[in-house]
């Protein structure tokens with residue numbers, strides 16, 4: 551597996567001549583950030599050796615190299631989800647490739663359902679911890695070159711980046727929430743009892759991504775920062791029908807705020 555990761559990273563480094571230190575994963579309906587990147591290379595996933603190909607509507611599937619907030623970044627426009635049928639190893643493959651390209655800090659975004667009654671649709675929630683309710687992507691033989699067998703998870707989301715992000719958000723007038731993200735496989739949205747359960751066990755929001763990527767990033771020593779856009783509410787007594795279209799629409803509306811926050815945060819680094 552390591553050979554495949556290195557081969558893909560080598561291909562990308564040779565094709566672009568670039569080794570960005572900052573990686574970004576864009577969630578459903580949150581691709582707007584790409585418009586802020588001064589693009590140098592836009593590489594369809596289909597052209598990248600060993601890359602899985604994304605299948606979900608709203609995920610275009612390009613790896614983008616360019617400048618954002620004065621920094622060289624590599625952004626994944628489209629990610630891979632366990633519910634699509636990929637093995638966990640495939641879901642997290644691109645993150646491992648990013649590390650071998652040179653990425654030291656990973657910014658992740660997603661759309662999520664909010665259980666915290668203080669949340670509103672369109673809110674940004676800085677993820678300060680998570681509950682992993684998907685299969686752990688590190689199950690299986692461990693390659694020491696990637697990271698330790700039993701990785702520490704005491705600080706999955708960098709406190710330094712969280713503090714910086716709060717300051718940046720305040721300075722540009724963007725309201726942010728903070729909270730715990732529960733990561734589930736999906737593809738079903740939650741039943742009212744499930745939302746209630748996740749809230750009671752300590753999650754503020756729930757979604758179907760992010761945590762597998764963060765776990766492998768932390769395994770490799772990559773710093774992480776993640777934001778959920780609250781696209782629907784799983785608040786007791788307020789659970790309505792949810793559709794993928796509604797999630798995408800709400801994400802699109804909030805996408806501008808997320809773009810500003812990440813751009814300005816990257817500028818501060």
Ligand code: HPA
Nearest residue numbers: 661662663756757758797
């Ligand atoms: N549940 C799970 N995943 C989601 C949700 C949700 O309510 N909204 C957006 N992604």
